[in-house]
Amino acid sequence: SAASDVYKRQIEIPLLFRYHFRFNKLSVFATLGSSAIVYSGYRVSTVNSSNGELFSAVSNDQFGVVQLNAIFGAGVSYRLMGGLELKLEPVFRQKIKSQDEFLRDFKSNSGSLNAGLTYRF
Numbered sequence: 001s002a003a004s005d006v007y008k009r010q011i012e013i014p015l016l017f018r019y020h021f022r023f024n025k026l027s028v029f030a031t032l033g034s035s036a037i038v039y040s041g042y043r044v045s046t047v048n049s050s051n052g053e054l055f056s057a058v059s060n061d062q063f064g065v066v067q068l069n070a071i072f073g074a075g076v077s078y079r080l081m082g083g084l085e086l087k088l089e090p091v092f093r094q095k096i097k098s099q100d101e102f103l104r105d106f107k108s109n110s111g112s113l114n115a116g117l118t119y120r121f
Contacts, residue, residue, distance in 0.1 A: 010039045014071060031073035031089065034096070039066050067108065069093040075114070083120040089113070 016033035075089025093110045 010037055010066075012037050012069075016071065020077070025079040027077040027079070027085075029075055029077060029089075031071065031075070031091065033071045035069045035071055035093065036065050037067040037069065038064065066099050067095060068097045070096055073114075077118070085118045085120065086116075087118055088115050 012035050014033055014035040016031055018029050018031050020027050020029045071091060071093055073089050073091035075087060077085045077087045079085050091112050091114055093112075095108050098108065
């Protein structure tokens with residue numbers, strides 16, 4: 001049998017442009033941008049074992065900018081009071097370029113739901 005272990009530490013650095021359509025307390029917005037994913041540590045280990053015996057182990061590390069993404073999103077914002085706003089935004093990330101040496105052909109497109117409070121000065 002074979003077992004794999006993936007350990008990954010990464011940070012995403014986005015550059016986003018937003019356009020807001022404001023209606024009193026409610027705001028609808030669109031987001032367009034790109035991001036770079038930087039790995040500070042990425043290790044893939046594979047262990048093959050049979051009858052509880054260890055046959056081999058492989059471990060590698062990868063650092064630096066590994067992936068560039070296009071980012072698309074749209075959301076709503078509701079002004080609660082003063083400059084305090086509640087935001088909700090689904091976001092889609094499309095892989096543009098990958099230099100990931102472990103998962104080069106992996107389709108790493110992703111979606112997320114961003115939610116939070118924003119205060120405008």
